[in-house]
Amino acid sequence: MTKNNENIEEIITLTVPVDAGRIDKYLANELENMSRSKIQLLIDEQNILVNDEPIKSNYKVQSQDEIQISIPEPEPIDVIPEDIPLEIIYQDEDIAVINKPQGMVVHPAAGHNHGTLVNALLHHIKDLSGINGKIRPGIVHRLDKDTSGILVIAKNDEAHVKLSEQLQDRSMQRKYWAIVHGVLSHNHGTIDAPIGRDPKNRQQFTVVTGGKESISHFRVLERFKDYSLLEVSLETGRTHQIRVHLKYINFPIAGDEVYGPKKTLKGNGQFLHAHTVEFTHPRTGNLMHFEAEVPSTFEGALEELRLDS
Numbered sequence: 001m002t003k004n005n006e007n008i009e010e011i012i013t014l015t016v017p018v019d020a021g022r023i024d025k026y027l028a029n030e031l032e033n034m035s036r037s038k039i040q041l042l043i044d045e046q047n048i049l050v051n052d053e054p055i056k057s058n059y060k061v062q063s064q065d066e067i068q069i070s071i072p073e074p075e076p077i078d079v080i081p082e083d084i085p086l087e088i089i090y091q092d093e094d095i096a097v098i099n100k101p102q103g104m105v106v107h108p109a110a111g112h113n114h115g116t117l118v119n120a121l122l123h124h125i126k127d128l129s130g131i132n133g134k135i136r137p138g139i140v141h142r143l144d145k146d147t148s149g150i151l152v153i154a155k156n157d158e159a160h161v162k163l164s165e166q167l168q169d170r171s172m173q174r175k176y177w178a179i180v181h182g183v184l185s186h187n188h189g190t191i192d193a194p195i196g197r198d199p200k201n202r203q204q205f206t207v208v209t210g211g212k213e214s215i216s217h218f219r220v221l222e223r224f225k226d227y228s229l230l231e232v233s234l235e236t237g238r239t240h241q242i243r244v245h246l247k248y249i250n251f252p253i254a255g256d257e258v259y260g261p262k263k264t265l266k267g268n269g270q271f272l273h274a275h276t277v278e279f280t281h282p283r284t285g286n287l288m289h290f291e292a293e294v295p296s297t298f299e300g301a302l303e304e305l306r307l308d309s
Helices: 023-030 036-044 117-124 157-168 241-248 296-308
Strands: 008-015 048-050 066-072 087-091 095-100 148-154 173-181 188-192 195-198 201-207 215-223 227-234 272-280 287-291
Touching: 023 036, 023 048, 023 066, 023 195, 036 048, 036 066, 087 287, 095 117, 095 287, 148 157, 157 272, 173 241, 173 296, 188 241, 195 241, 201 241, 215 241, 227 241
Parallel strands: 148 272
Antiparallel strands: 008 066, 048 066, 087 095, 095 148, 173 227, 173 272, 188 215, 195 201, 215 227, 272 287
16 A cells, blocks of 8 residues: 555556566656656655565566556646636537647646646537546646647547547648758658657657557658758657657757747747547537648747748
8 A cells, every 4th residue: 555645546557577677767768748756756755666665766677577657646736617708610419620829738637737738628518528527627638838730629428438539540641840950852751760758858859769559650741941841641649740850850949949949930949730630529419520721930940930031
């Protein structure tokens, strides 16, 4: 049992296949959205057990060790409806399709209690699925703060489960537009490179040996003097996948302050836009297809690049 009496949000169990060194480092590589410092805190609080026993951060995991990670519920955050303008492309009794603006955080978290997409959803949409709890009602998948474009929202739990299954089996098709540095010589390609946390910076991700399978497909839509416009489709959906993959092939996204160069196009973040989505409606079984035009800043950058080419 855990040392503390806090409510547990999730329990993760792992069986270690081979000897793998320090447990904090091993788990940081295995758990995509958890930093090494967070893992060390869980260990200190005896929320991580090995073979039902508490351990220290320097414990070296061995083949066939059984690891149990108990993740406490987050500190309560008051999520209130806010009358924030929201572009709802489509809505019925089961789903909504939203065109998220650049600069909007998807759901509340530390430092972002207000002004998020969830705050806006609670004002504009009466019913939202509760599978992800009070902090993320209706949220099936996410976009980075500075990525604009289409998000699919579930309005009940049955729709949420079926949409999540389509993400898992890769039948939901998502295509993004990205302005990248450099001029690609080939018209299309596939990037098949595993992604994990960057060992030099735990807040970032990178292509690493032993990372999670990550596959992106791209095709060139337009070429300019020093930039290209790409359409990128996701086969997997890792954190920062498109941004990491395009950096990996040396065509980083313009405006990306984390993975791109400082000398870039003027804007409010990376020029990455979730342009289209295609999925099966969770109730009717009909094929649904939606598109969202790029925001004005993105379109303005394209017009300038065309004039300069």
